[in-house]
Amino acid sequence: MNRWILLCDLDAFFASVEILDRPELRGRPVIVGGLGPRGVVATCSYEARAMGVRSAMPMVKARELCPQGVFLPPRPQRYRELSRKVFDIFHRFAQNVEPCSIDEAYLEVVGDGPSIAGAIQEAVGEATGLSLSIGGGPNKLLAKVASQLAKPGGIICIPEGKGAEVLAPLPVDILPGVGPKREALLKGQGFSTVGDLQQAGLERIQALLGERAGRDLFEKAWGKGPDHLASPGLPRSISAEETFPADIPYRDVPSELQKLSQKLSARLQTYGLVAYTLTLKIRFPPFQTSADRSPPRGACGMKRPSSPWPEISLPSISREDGIPGGCASWACASAGWSGKGREGSSSPSSDRSEELPEDSWRGTGGRERRPPSRRAPSRPGGLSIP
Ligand code: TTP
Numbered sequence: 001m002n003r004w005i006l007l008c009d010l011d012a013f014f015a016s017v018e019i020l021d022r023p024e025l026r027g028r029p030v031i032v033g034g035l036g037p038r039g040v041v042a043t044c045s046y047e048a049r050a051m052g053v054r055s056a057m058p059m060v061k062a063r064e065l066c067p068q069g070v071f072l073p074p075r076p077q078r079y080r081e082l083s084r085k086v087f088d089i090f091h092r093f094a095q096n097v098e099p100c101s102i103d104e105a106y107l108e109v110v111g112d113g114p115s116i117a118g119a120i121q122e123a124v125g126e127a128t129g130l131s132l133s134i135g136g137g138p139n140k141l142l143a144k145v146a147s148q149l150a151k152p153g154g155i156i157c158i159p160e161g162k163g164a165e166v167l168a169p170l171p172v173d174i175l176p177g178v179g180p181k182r183e184a185l186l187k188g189q190g191f192s193t194v195g196d197l198q199q200a201g202l203e204r205i206q207a208l209l210g211e212r213a214g215r216d217l218f219e220k221a222w223g224k225g226p227d228h229l230a231s232p233g234l235p236r237s238i239s240a241e242e243t244f245p246a247d248i249p250y251r252d253v254p255s256e257l258q259k260l261s262q263k264l265s266a267r268l269q270t271y272g273l274v275a276y277t278l279t280l281k282i283r284f285p286p287f288q289t290s291a292d293r294s295p296p297r298g299a300c301g302m303k304r305p306s307s308p309w310p311e312i313s314l315p316s317i318s319r320e321d322g323i324p325g326g327c328a329s330w331a332c333a334s335a336g337w338s339g340k341g342r343e344g345s346s347s348p349s350s351d352r353s354e355e356l357p358e359d360s361w362r363g364t365g366g367r368e369r370r371p372p373s374r375r376a377p378s379r380p381g382g383l384s385i386p
């Protein structure tokens with residue numbers, strides 16, 4: 001196999017950077033995130049993960065689980081600086097790079113996959129001191145799964161034709177798209193491993209999940225996935241969000257949303273984009289999140305980013321949900337667009353890692369992640385599943 005897709009993902013990225021800059025923290029449970037009463041964990045070192053701490057977990061819970069932890073606020077600028085260095089290395093080695101986030105990208109490489117992966121890992125380590133895990137395969141699905149198995153600090157490459165065999169003994173939630181709900185549904189029907197899904201046959205999976213989702217999952221179970229990277233370009237959405245230290249009264253929500261929409265508008269402008277849909281999310285006490293999305297180019301009155309946005313249709317949210325307590329604890333506005341929506345001359349960065357919103361470390365959108373129990377032991381320097 002001469003052409004490989006590699007998924008490169010830094011290990012415990014924000015926490016690793018903190019440890020890099022303060023080596024005395026090495027070996028300690030380091031937890032990075034919002035330190036206020038509403039803060040959530042952005043990420044944590046593997047030592048903290050051993051204590052049960054996870055990304056997107058409320059910081060209060062993390063403190064309970066790991067009272068001896070070192071709790072640090074995020075430093076987005078420093079993370080971006082290191083991310084840029086790492087992405088420069090990716091571009092040196094790869095024909096194509098598809099960024100997925102600030103610490104992660106798919107690379108298309110030609111040659112001996114495992115040794116190219118080893119060279120990338122080494123170059124990143126030398127240039128930044130950061131640990132990188134790499135999964136390789138003939139397509140994005142297998143590269144992604146392999147990268148999960150390779151964490152932390154390993155390389156696992158799955159050759160062409162071996163995907164189904166490697167996947168068979170793994171738990172169903174190794175497959176992208178199988179979250180806690182779907183995992184419970186599948187397990188309830190006796191499908192614990194990917195091999196169970198392979199054996200079930202397409203029709204049974206479709207009967208359970210519907211025609212399209214069933215086909216999609218069945219194909220993944222057999223190791224099929226996209227074998228080309230998305231063309232370099234734009235992120236699919238941009239968002240701005242705010243977690244308030246204390247609940248705000250409902251009458252203040254419109255002005256807060258105005259501020260968020262201005263932030264968003266500025267970001268759209270940076271990329272020369274015209275928004276296509278607008279989504280609003282507001283969290284009401286105790287922890288109820290309401291969302292409202294405009295139809296394409298529709299009622300929310302999406303306009304050119306240069307003009308201030310018109311009023312946001314808050315009332316439709318409030319009527320549906322009755323606003324218990326009459327106040328909000330969190331708000332998020334995001335915008336998406338069609339490929340055609342881009343304007344004129346400004347040239348956006350093709351590096352989507354740039355898109356991490358300043359405040360995304362608050363992690364409000366993420367789901368708690370699972371313990372890395374399924375991770376196979378990996379050895380640095382290269383392991384290839386024969
Ligand atoms: P990930 O690559 O998902 O996680 P990680 O690098 O911390 O750990 P690993 O890859 O070894 O499992 O995310 C990269 C960074 O993005 C992470 O260091 C912090 C940030 N992040 C958040 O701010 N909130 C989140 O909910 C998640 C998942 C990540």
Ligand code: MG
Nearest residue numbers: 009010011103
């Ligand atoms: Mg990572």
Ligand code: MG
Nearest residue numbers: 009101103104
């Ligand atoms: Mg990542």
